[in-house]
Amino acid sequence: MSKLIIELTINGKKRKVETTASTRLLDLLRDDLHLTGTKEGCGKGECGACTVIMDGELVASCLVLAPQADGAVITTIEGIGGGNDLDPIQEAFIETGAVQCGFCTPGMILAAKKLLEENPHPDEEEIKRGISGNLCRCTGYQKIFDAIKLAADRLSSRNGGKGEENV
Amino acid sequence: MHQRTVPCQGYFAPQKIEEALEILSGYGKEIKIIAGGTDLLIQYYDRLYEVGSWLDLKNILELKEIKIHQNQMEIGAMVTHAQLEKSEDIKKYFPILSKAAADIGSPQIRNRGTIGGNIVNASPAGDLLAPLMAYGAQFKLLSIKGEKIVSAEDFFLGPKKTILEPAQLLTRIILPLPSERTYGCWIKIGKRKALIIATITLALVVEMDEDNKTVKEVRTCLGSVAPTPIEIKEIRKMMVGQNFKQLDFNQLGQIVEDKISPIDDIRGTREYRKDVAKNIVINALEEIDSARTGRSHK
Numbered sequence: 001m002s003k004l005i006i007e008l009t010i011n012g013k014k015r016k017v018e019t020t021a022s023t024r025l026l027d028l029l030r031d032d033l034h035l036t037g038t039k040e041g042c043g044k045g046e047c048g049a050c051t052v053i054m055d056g057e058l059v060a061s062c063l064v065l066a067p068q069a070d071g072a073v074i075t076t077i078e079g080i081g082g083g084n085d086l087d088p089i090q091e092a093f094i095e096t097g098a099v100q101c102g103f104c105t106p107g108m109i110l111a112a113k114k115l116l117e118e119n120p121h122p123d124e125e126e127i128k129r130g131i132s133g134n135l136c137r138c139t140g141y142q143k144i145f146d147a148i149k150l151a152a153d154r155l156s157s158r159n160g161g162k163g164e165e166n167v
Numbered sequence: 168m169h170q171r172t173v174p175c176q177g178y179f180a181p182q183k184i185e186e187a188l189e190i191l192s193g194y195g196k197e198i199k200i201i202a203g204g205t206d207l208l209i210q211y212y213d214r215l216y217e218v219g220s221w222l223d224l225k226n227i228l229e230l231k232e233i234k235i236h237q238n239q240m241e242i243g244a245m246v247t248h249a250q251l252e253k254s255e256d257i258k259k260y261f262p263i264l265s266k267a268a269a270d271i272g273s274p275q276i277r278n279r280g281t282i283g284g285n286i287v288n289a290s291p292a293g294d295l296l297a298p299l300m301a302y303g304a305q306f307k308l309l310s311i312k313g314e315k316i317v318s319a320e321d322f323f324l325g326p327k328k329t330i331l332e333p334a335q336l337l338t339r340i341i342l343p344l345p346s347e348r349t350y351g352c353w354i355k356i357g358k359r360k361a362l363i364i365a366t367i368t369l370a371l372v373v374e375m376d377e378d379n380k381t382v383k384e385v386r387t388c389l390g391s392v393a394p395t396p397i398e399i400k401e402i403r404k405m406m407v408g409q410n411f412k413q414l415d416f417n418q419l420g421q422i423v424e425d426k427i428s429p430i431d432d433i434r435g436t437r438e439y440r441k442d443v444a445k446n447i448v449i450n451a452l453e454e455i456d457s458a459r460t461g462r463s464h465k
Contacts, residue, residue, distance in 0.1 A: 002177055021178035022215040024208070044209045045276055046362050057249070057278040063208045064279070065201065067178050068223055111274070132361035133273025 011079030244283025
Protein backbone atom coordinates (compact mmCIF):
# COMPACT_ATOMS: atom_id res chain seq x y z
CA MET A 1 0.00 0.00 0.00
CA SER A 2 1.46 3.30 -1.02
CA LYS A 3 2.05 6.02 1.51
CA LEU A 4 0.11 9.21 1.79
CA ILE A 5 0.51 12.33 3.85
CA ILE A 6 -2.32 13.72 5.91
CA GLU A 7 -2.58 16.84 8.02
CA LEU A 8 -4.55 17.04 11.19
CA THR A 9 -4.81 19.20 14.27
CA ILE A 10 -4.31 17.06 17.35
CA ASN A 11 -4.80 18.60 20.78
CA GLY A 12 -4.29 22.04 19.30
CA LYS A 13 -1.14 21.20 17.33
CA LYS A 14 -0.98 20.85 13.58
CA ARG A 15 0.59 17.58 12.58
CA LYS A 16 1.66 16.27 9.21
CA VAL A 17 1.83 12.49 9.22
CA GLU A 18 2.77 9.87 6.69
CA THR A 19 0.34 6.99 6.76
CA THR A 20 -1.43 4.47 4.52
CA ALA A 21 -4.99 4.26 3.29
CA SER A 22 -5.66 1.22 5.46
CA THR A 23 -4.32 2.60 8.73
CA ARG A 24 -6.92 3.26 11.39
CA LEU A 25 -6.96 6.61 13.17
CA LEU A 26 -6.48 4.62 16.39
CA ASP A 27 -3.19 3.17 15.13
CA LEU A 28 -2.03 6.52 13.80
CA LEU A 29 -2.58 8.04 17.24
CA ARG A 30 -1.00 5.23 19.23
CA ASP A 31 1.77 3.91 17.00
CA ASP A 32 2.79 6.93 14.94
CA LEU A 33 2.10 9.80 17.34
CA HIS A 34 2.62 7.82 20.57
CA LEU A 35 -0.59 9.16 22.06
CA THR A 36 -1.22 5.94 23.94
CA GLY A 37 -3.92 7.33 26.21
CA THR A 38 -6.35 6.25 23.50
CA LYS A 39 -6.88 2.51 24.04
CA GLU A 40 -7.91 -0.35 21.84
CA GLY A 41 -10.49 -2.59 23.47
CA CYS A 42 -12.70 -4.44 21.02
CA GLY A 43 -11.62 -2.84 17.74
CA LYS A 44 -15.25 -2.95 16.62
CA GLY A 45 -16.78 0.22 17.95
CA GLU A 46 -18.55 -1.47 20.83
CA CYS A 47 -16.43 -0.65 23.89
CA GLY A 48 -15.54 3.02 23.47
CA ALA A 49 -11.98 2.66 24.81
CA CYS A 50 -10.68 4.25 21.60
CA THR A 51 -13.03 7.25 21.81
CA VAL A 52 -11.69 10.62 20.64
CA ILE A 53 -13.39 13.89 19.74
CA MET A 54 -13.11 14.53 16.00
CA ASP A 55 -14.43 17.79 14.55
CA GLY A 56 -16.53 18.26 17.65
CA GLU A 57 -18.06 14.80 17.57
CA LEU A 58 -17.45 11.75 19.69
CA VAL A 59 -16.09 8.97 17.48
CA ALA A 60 -14.60 5.51 17.86
CA SER A 61 -11.10 5.92 16.42
CA CYS A 62 -10.98 2.20 15.58
CA LEU A 63 -13.73 2.81 13.00
CA VAL A 64 -12.08 5.75 11.25
CA LEU A 65 -9.44 5.37 8.56
CA ALA A 66 -6.53 7.76 9.03
CA PRO A 67 -7.13 9.49 5.67
CA GLN A 68 -10.76 10.02 6.65
CA ALA A 69 -9.37 12.23 9.41
CA ASP A 70 -7.33 14.32 6.98
CA GLY A 71 -7.99 17.97 7.86
CA ALA A 72 -9.81 17.06 11.07
CA VAL A 73 -9.44 18.63 14.50
CA ILE A 74 -8.94 15.91 17.07
CA THR A 75 -8.89 15.91 20.86
CA THR A 76 -7.51 12.88 22.66
CA ILE A 77 -7.26 12.37 26.42
CA GLU A 78 -3.80 13.94 26.26
CA GLY A 79 -5.50 17.18 25.21
CA ILE A 80 -7.72 17.32 28.31
CA GLY A 81 -6.33 19.30 31.23
CA GLY A 82 -2.60 19.99 31.17
CA GLY A 83 0.13 18.30 33.19
CA ASN A 84 -0.82 18.63 36.85
CA ASP A 85 -3.63 20.96 35.97
CA LEU A 86 -6.52 18.55 35.68
CA ASP A 87 -9.83 19.15 33.99
CA PRO A 88 -12.73 19.28 36.49
CA ILE A 89 -14.03 16.05 34.95
CA GLN A 90 -10.71 14.33 35.64
CA GLU A 91 -10.71 15.66 39.22
CA ALA A 92 -14.25 14.39 39.74
CA PHE A 93 -13.31 10.92 38.42
CA ILE A 94 -10.48 10.74 40.96
CA GLU A 95 -12.53 12.03 43.87
CA THR A 96 -15.47 9.71 43.37
CA GLY A 97 -13.31 6.65 42.73
CA ALA A 98 -14.62 6.32 39.19
CA VAL A 99 -11.28 4.90 38.04
CA GLN A 100 -10.36 1.32 38.79
CA CYS A 101 -8.32 -0.46 36.15
CA GLY A 102 -8.38 2.75 34.13
CA PHE A 103 -8.65 1.24 30.68
CA CYS A 104 -12.05 2.79 29.92
CA THR A 105 -11.24 6.08 31.62
CA PRO A 106 -9.84 8.10 28.69
CA GLY A 107 -12.89 7.27 26.58
CA MET A 108 -15.26 7.86 29.49
CA ILE A 109 -13.76 11.27 30.20
CA LEU A 110 -14.03 12.33 26.57
CA ALA A 111 -17.64 11.10 26.43
CA ALA A 112 -18.38 12.99 29.65
CA LYS A 113 -16.67 16.10 28.28
CA LYS A 114 -18.82 16.04 25.16
CA LEU A 115 -21.97 15.32 27.15
CA LEU A 116 -21.42 18.26 29.51
CA GLU A 117 -20.63 20.61 26.65
CA GLU A 118 -23.96 19.81 25.06
CA ASN A 119 -25.96 19.39 28.25
CA PRO A 120 -24.43 21.05 31.31
CA HIS A 121 -27.04 19.59 33.71
CA PRO A 122 -27.73 16.04 32.60
CA ASP A 123 -30.00 13.82 34.68
CA GLU A 124 -29.01 10.20 35.29
CA GLU A 125 -30.81 8.92 32.18
CA GLU A 126 -29.04 11.50 30.03
CA ILE A 127 -25.70 10.56 31.57
CA LYS A 128 -26.39 6.90 30.80
CA ARG A 129 -27.19 7.75 27.20
CA GLY A 130 -24.16 10.03 26.91
CA ILE A 131 -21.77 7.26 27.92
CA SER A 132 -23.75 4.42 26.36
CA GLY A 133 -20.94 3.84 23.85
CA ASN A 134 -18.37 3.25 26.60
CA LEU A 135 -18.06 0.03 28.53
CA CYS A 136 -16.56 -0.21 32.01
CA ARG A 137 -16.01 -3.66 33.48
CA CYS A 138 -14.86 -2.56 36.95
CA THR A 139 -16.95 0.15 38.51
CA GLY A 140 -20.52 -0.92 37.85
CA TYR A 141 -20.90 2.62 36.47
CA GLN A 142 -22.39 4.19 39.61
CA LYS A 143 -19.17 5.98 40.50
CA ILE A 144 -18.84 7.19 36.93
CA PHE A 145 -22.36 8.66 37.10
CA ASP A 146 -21.41 10.27 40.41
CA ALA A 147 -18.24 11.71 38.87
CA ILE A 148 -20.12 13.23 35.94
CA LYS A 149 -22.72 14.75 38.28
CA LEU A 150 -19.99 16.20 40.48
CA ALA A 151 -18.17 17.61 37.47
CA ALA A 152 -21.43 19.12 36.17
CA ASP A 153 -22.03 20.84 39.53
CA ARG A 154 -18.49 22.20 39.69
CA LEU A 155 -18.49 23.39 36.10
CA SER A 156 -21.80 25.17 36.48
CA SER A 157 -20.83 26.91 39.71
CA ARG A 158 -17.56 27.95 38.11
CA ASN A 159 -19.51 29.46 35.25
CA GLY A 160 -21.79 31.50 37.48
CA GLY A 161 -24.48 28.84 37.45
CA LYS A 162 -24.74 28.78 33.68
CA GLY A 163 -22.41 25.96 32.93
CA GLU A 164 -22.55 26.64 29.23
CA GLU A 165 -18.94 27.70 28.78
CA ASN A 166 -16.36 25.20 27.84
CA VAL A 167 -13.74 25.01 30.57
CA MET B 168 -12.98 22.08 8.75
CA HIS B 169 -11.00 22.10 5.56
CA GLN B 170 -11.98 19.79 2.75
CA ARG B 171 -9.40 18.48 0.43
CA THR B 172 -8.75 15.57 -1.72
CA VAL B 173 -5.94 13.36 -0.59
CA PRO B 174 -3.83 12.61 -3.61
CA CYS B 175 -2.93 9.00 -3.21
CA GLN B 176 -3.00 5.80 -5.14
CA GLY B 177 -5.49 3.61 -3.32
CA TYR B 178 -7.46 6.34 -1.62
CA PHE B 179 -9.82 8.74 -3.31
CA ALA B 180 -11.90 11.45 -1.69
CA PRO B 181 -13.45 13.40 -4.55
CA GLN B 182 -15.54 16.54 -4.02
CA LYS B 183 -18.03 15.91 -6.78
CA ILE B 184 -20.45 13.08 -7.39
CA GLU B 185 -19.39 12.97 -11.05
CA GLU B 186 -15.77 12.33 -10.06
CA ALA B 187 -16.87 9.58 -7.70
CA LEU B 188 -18.87 7.94 -10.50
CA GLU B 189 -15.87 8.12 -12.86
CA ILE B 190 -13.66 6.44 -10.27
CA LEU B 191 -16.31 3.79 -9.62
CA SER B 192 -16.72 2.99 -13.29
CA GLY B 193 -12.95 2.60 -13.62
CA TYR B 194 -12.44 0.39 -10.58
CA GLY B 195 -15.76 -1.47 -10.20
CA LYS B 196 -15.46 -4.20 -7.61
CA GLU B 197 -11.80 -3.37 -6.96
CA ILE B 198 -12.70 -0.33 -4.89
CA LYS B 199 -14.56 -0.10 -1.59
CA ILE B 200 -16.90 2.80 -1.08
CA ILE B 201 -16.59 4.13 2.45
CA ALA B 202 -19.09 6.42 4.16
CA GLY B 203 -19.12 6.34 7.98
CA GLY B 204 -17.19 3.08 8.08
CA THR B 205 -19.09 1.77 11.12
CA ASP B 206 -20.06 -1.45 9.36
CA LEU B 207 -17.29 -1.66 6.77
CA LEU B 208 -14.35 -1.38 9.16
CA ILE B 209 -15.84 -4.09 11.35
CA GLN B 210 -16.27 -6.33 8.34
CA TYR B 211 -12.63 -5.76 7.37
CA TYR B 212 -11.37 -5.58 10.95
CA ASP B 213 -8.41 -7.93 10.58
CA ARG B 214 -7.92 -7.65 6.85
CA LEU B 215 -7.97 -3.96 6.00
CA TYR B 216 -4.87 -4.61 3.92
CA GLU B 217 -7.02 -6.64 1.52
CA VAL B 218 -8.79 -3.52 0.35
CA GLY B 219 -6.87 -2.30 -2.68
CA SER B 220 -8.57 1.07 -2.99
CA TRP B 221 -11.01 3.20 -1.05
CA LEU B 222 -13.53 5.69 -2.36
CA ASP B 223 -14.30 8.02 0.54
CA LEU B 224 -17.46 10.11 0.07
CA LYS B 225 -16.73 12.53 2.93
CA ASN B 226 -15.92 15.54 0.74
CA ILE B 227 -19.08 15.40 -1.35
CA LEU B 228 -21.06 18.01 0.54
CA GLU B 229 -24.32 17.60 -1.35
CA LEU B 230 -24.57 14.05 -0.02
CA LYS B 231 -24.80 15.49 3.51
CA GLU B 232 -27.92 17.57 2.89
CA ILE B 233 -31.50 17.11 4.03
CA LYS B 234 -33.79 19.08 1.71
CA ILE B 235 -37.49 19.50 1.16
CA HIS B 236 -38.30 19.81 -2.49
CA GLN B 237 -41.93 20.18 -3.55
CA ASN B 238 -43.80 17.33 -1.90
CA GLN B 239 -40.85 15.23 -0.98
CA MET B 240 -37.85 15.13 1.27
CA GLU B 241 -34.46 14.25 -0.10
CA ILE B 242 -31.88 12.91 2.29
CA GLY B 243 -28.29 12.67 1.10
CA ALA B 244 -26.71 9.25 1.51
CA MET B 245 -23.97 10.69 3.79
CA VAL B 246 -26.42 12.09 6.34
CA THR B 247 -25.47 10.56 9.69
CA HIS B 248 -27.75 8.86 12.19
CA ALA B 249 -27.06 11.77 14.58
CA GLN B 250 -28.29 14.22 11.92
CA LEU B 251 -31.44 12.16 11.39
CA GLU B 252 -32.01 12.04 15.13
CA LYS B 253 -31.62 15.80 15.58
CA SER B 254 -33.11 17.24 12.37
CA GLU B 255 -36.30 19.22 13.09
CA ASP B 256 -37.64 18.43 9.61
CA ILE B 257 -37.15 14.70 10.07
CA LYS B 258 -38.75 14.84 13.53
CA LYS B 259 -41.70 16.72 12.07
CA TYR B 260 -42.39 14.66 8.96
CA PHE B 261 -40.76 11.31 9.67
CA PRO B 262 -40.70 10.97 13.46
CA ILE B 263 -40.13 7.23 13.54
CA LEU B 264 -37.12 7.52 11.23
CA SER B 265 -35.68 9.97 13.76
CA LYS B 266 -36.48 7.61 16.64
CA ALA B 267 -34.98 4.63 14.85
CA ALA B 268 -31.80 6.63 14.20
CA ALA B 269 -31.66 7.55 17.90
CA ASP B 270 -31.78 3.84 18.78
CA ILE B 271 -28.76 2.94 16.66
CA GLY B 272 -25.53 1.91 18.36
CA SER B 273 -24.08 4.64 20.54
CA PRO B 274 -23.17 8.32 20.20
CA GLN B 275 -19.87 7.28 18.59
CA ILE B 276 -21.66 5.14 16.00
CA ARG B 277 -24.46 7.64 15.32
CA ASN B 278 -21.93 10.41 14.69
CA ARG B 279 -20.22 8.45 11.93
CA GLY B 280 -22.70 5.92 10.56
CA THR B 281 -24.83 7.09 7.64
CA ILE B 282 -28.28 6.41 6.23
CA GLY B 283 -26.74 5.40 2.89
CA GLY B 284 -24.40 2.98 4.62
CA ASN B 285 -27.25 1.46 6.60
CA ILE B 286 -29.15 0.91 3.34
CA VAL B 287 -26.39 -0.52 1.16
CA ASN B 288 -25.08 -2.71 3.98
CA ALA B 289 -28.52 -4.35 3.77
CA SER B 290 -28.42 -6.13 7.08
CA PRO B 291 -31.78 -7.78 7.78
CA ALA B 292 -31.52 -6.00 11.15
CA GLY B 293 -30.62 -2.55 9.74
CA ASP B 294 -32.52 -0.19 12.03
CA LEU B 295 -33.49 2.41 9.43
CA LEU B 296 -34.76 -0.03 6.85
CA ALA B 297 -38.23 -0.84 8.18
CA PRO B 298 -39.02 2.86 8.82
CA LEU B 299 -37.81 3.82 5.33
CA MET B 300 -39.98 1.14 3.79
CA ALA B 301 -42.95 2.19 5.93
CA TYR B 302 -42.64 5.78 4.70
CA GLY B 303 -42.50 4.62 1.07
CA ALA B 304 -38.85 5.57 0.49
CA GLN B 305 -37.20 5.45 -2.91
CA PHE B 306 -33.49 5.35 -3.51
CA LYS B 307 -31.65 7.22 -6.22
CA LEU B 308 -28.81 5.20 -7.73
CA LEU B 309 -26.33 6.93 -10.00
CA SER B 310 -23.69 5.68 -12.38
CA ILE B 311 -21.96 7.27 -15.34
CA LYS B 312 -24.64 5.63 -17.46
CA GLY B 313 -27.42 7.51 -15.72
CA GLU B 314 -29.81 7.46 -12.82
CA LYS B 315 -32.21 4.88 -11.53
CA ILE B 316 -34.89 5.39 -8.92
CA VAL B 317 -35.90 2.26 -7.06
CA SER B 318 -38.34 1.66 -4.20
CA ALA B 319 -37.01 0.36 -0.88
CA GLU B 320 -39.12 -2.72 -1.46
CA ASP B 321 -37.35 -3.58 -4.71
CA PHE B 322 -33.87 -2.68 -3.54
CA PHE B 323 -33.17 -5.46 -1.04
CA LEU B 324 -32.56 -8.98 -2.28
CA GLY B 325 -31.31 -10.80 0.82
CA PRO B 326 -28.93 -10.47 3.76
CA LYS B 327 -26.22 -8.05 2.56
CA LYS B 328 -27.55 -8.36 -0.99
CA THR B 329 -29.10 -5.57 -3.01
CA ILE B 330 -29.66 -4.68 -6.64
CA LEU B 331 -26.86 -2.08 -6.44
CA GLU B 332 -24.27 -2.68 -9.15
CA PRO B 333 -20.53 -2.13 -8.55
CA ALA B 334 -20.48 1.03 -10.69
CA GLN B 335 -23.56 2.50 -9.01
CA LEU B 336 -23.65 4.89 -6.08
CA LEU B 337 -26.62 5.42 -3.79
CA THR B 338 -26.83 9.21 -3.62
CA ARG B 339 -30.23 10.12 -2.23
CA ILE B 340 -33.15 8.78 -0.29
CA ILE B 341 -36.45 10.24 -1.45
CA LEU B 342 -39.44 10.28 0.88
CA PRO B 343 -42.90 11.58 -0.02
CA LEU B 344 -44.05 14.08 2.64
CA PRO B 345 -46.88 12.48 4.59
CA SER B 346 -50.21 14.18 5.27
CA GLU B 347 -50.84 15.73 8.67
CA ARG B 348 -53.02 12.84 9.71
CA THR B 349 -50.19 10.36 9.51
CA TYR B 350 -49.23 8.48 12.67
CA GLY B 351 -46.27 6.26 13.19
CA CYS B 352 -44.87 3.91 15.76
CA TRP B 353 -41.35 2.48 16.03
CA ILE B 354 -40.49 -0.44 18.27
CA LYS B 355 -37.06 -2.05 18.54
CA ILE B 356 -36.59 -5.15 20.63
CA GLY B 357 -33.08 -6.06 21.73
CA LYS B 358 -31.21 -7.34 24.73
CA ARG B 359 -29.90 -3.94 25.78
CA LYS B 360 -30.51 -0.35 24.80
CA ALA B 361 -27.14 0.65 23.40
CA LEU B 362 -25.08 -1.07 20.74
CA ILE B 363 -27.52 -3.86 20.13
CA ILE B 364 -28.39 -5.53 16.88
CA ALA B 365 -32.17 -5.76 16.86
CA THR B 366 -33.92 -9.04 17.59
CA ILE B 367 -36.93 -7.56 15.85
CA THR B 368 -38.01 -4.11 14.68
CA LEU B 369 -41.39 -2.74 13.73
CA ALA B 370 -42.23 0.44 11.84
CA LEU B 371 -45.97 1.00 11.53
CA VAL B 372 -47.23 4.05 9.66
CA VAL B 373 -50.95 4.77 9.37
CA GLU B 374 -52.46 7.58 7.33
CA MET B 375 -56.02 8.52 8.25
CA ASP B 376 -58.70 9.99 6.02
CA GLU B 377 -59.88 13.55 6.53
CA ASP B 378 -62.41 12.35 9.11
CA ASN B 379 -59.44 11.09 11.16
CA LYS B 380 -61.34 7.82 11.67
CA THR B 381 -61.05 5.90 8.42
CA VAL B 382 -57.72 4.32 7.52
CA LYS B 383 -56.51 5.69 4.19
CA GLU B 384 -53.18 3.92 3.97
CA VAL B 385 -51.03 1.74 6.21
CA ARG B 386 -47.63 0.16 6.04
CA THR B 387 -46.54 -2.48 8.52
CA CYS B 388 -42.84 -3.12 8.09
CA LEU B 389 -40.58 -5.36 10.11
CA GLY B 390 -36.86 -5.96 10.38
CA SER B 391 -34.92 -9.03 11.60
CA VAL B 392 -37.74 -11.45 10.75
CA ALA B 393 -36.77 -12.27 7.15
CA PRO B 394 -33.73 -12.06 4.85
CA THR B 395 -34.72 -8.46 4.05
CA PRO B 396 -36.92 -5.89 5.74
CA ILE B 397 -40.50 -6.73 4.79
CA GLU B 398 -43.95 -5.25 4.63
CA ILE B 399 -46.92 -7.36 5.74
CA LYS B 400 -49.32 -6.44 2.97
CA GLU B 401 -52.23 -8.41 4.40
CA ILE B 402 -52.51 -5.76 7.09
CA ARG B 403 -53.12 -3.17 4.41
CA LYS B 404 -55.98 -5.25 3.00
CA MET B 405 -57.49 -5.60 6.47
CA MET B 406 -57.17 -1.95 7.50
CA VAL B 407 -57.60 0.34 4.50
CA GLY B 408 -61.09 1.80 4.36
CA GLN B 409 -61.93 0.58 7.86
CA ASN B 410 -62.84 2.66 10.88
CA PHE B 411 -59.78 2.53 13.14
CA LYS B 412 -61.96 2.18 16.24
CA GLN B 413 -63.51 -1.01 14.94
CA LEU B 414 -60.27 -2.78 14.13
CA ASP B 415 -59.44 -5.96 15.99
CA PHE B 416 -55.85 -5.31 17.07
CA ASN B 417 -55.43 -8.84 18.32
CA GLN B 418 -56.41 -10.28 14.96
CA LEU B 419 -54.05 -7.92 13.13
CA GLY B 420 -51.21 -8.94 15.45
CA GLN B 421 -52.03 -12.58 14.75
CA ILE B 422 -51.83 -12.00 10.99
CA VAL B 423 -48.34 -10.57 11.36
CA GLU B 424 -47.33 -13.51 13.53
CA ASP B 425 -48.66 -15.96 10.94
CA LYS B 426 -47.13 -14.21 7.94
CA ILE B 427 -43.54 -13.99 9.13
CA SER B 428 -41.09 -16.85 9.14
CA PRO B 429 -38.09 -15.72 11.14
CA ILE B 430 -35.09 -17.90 11.90
CA ASP B 431 -33.56 -19.08 15.17
CA ASP B 432 -30.35 -17.25 15.86
CA ILE B 433 -28.17 -15.88 18.62
CA ARG B 434 -30.58 -12.97 19.16
CA GLY B 435 -33.78 -14.96 19.52
CA THR B 436 -35.68 -18.06 18.46
CA ARG B 437 -38.22 -18.25 15.69
CA GLU B 438 -40.98 -18.80 18.22
CA TYR B 439 -39.93 -15.85 20.37
CA ARG B 440 -39.81 -13.57 17.35
CA LYS B 441 -43.27 -14.65 16.23
CA ASP B 442 -44.77 -14.06 19.70
CA VAL B 443 -43.07 -10.71 20.06
CA ALA B 444 -44.08 -9.61 16.56
CA LYS B 445 -47.73 -10.09 17.42
CA ASN B 446 -47.42 -8.22 20.70
CA ILE B 447 -45.53 -5.26 19.33
CA VAL B 448 -48.03 -4.87 16.48
CA ILE B 449 -50.82 -4.71 19.08
CA ASN B 450 -48.83 -2.21 21.15
CA ALA B 451 -48.12 -0.09 18.10
CA LEU B 452 -51.79 -0.01 17.06
CA GLU B 453 -52.76 1.01 20.60
CA GLU B 454 -50.16 3.74 20.61
CA ILE B 455 -51.34 5.05 17.25
CA ASP B 456 -54.93 4.96 18.47
CA SER B 457 -54.11 7.12 21.47
CA ALA B 458 -52.06 9.54 19.35
CA ARG B 459 -54.95 9.75 16.90
CA THR B 460 -57.62 10.40 19.51
CA GLY B 461 -55.42 12.54 21.76
CA ARG B 462 -54.87 15.30 19.24
CA SER B 463 -56.30 16.15 15.87
CA HIS B 464 -52.81 16.83 14.53
CA LYS B 465 -49.73 14.88 15.27
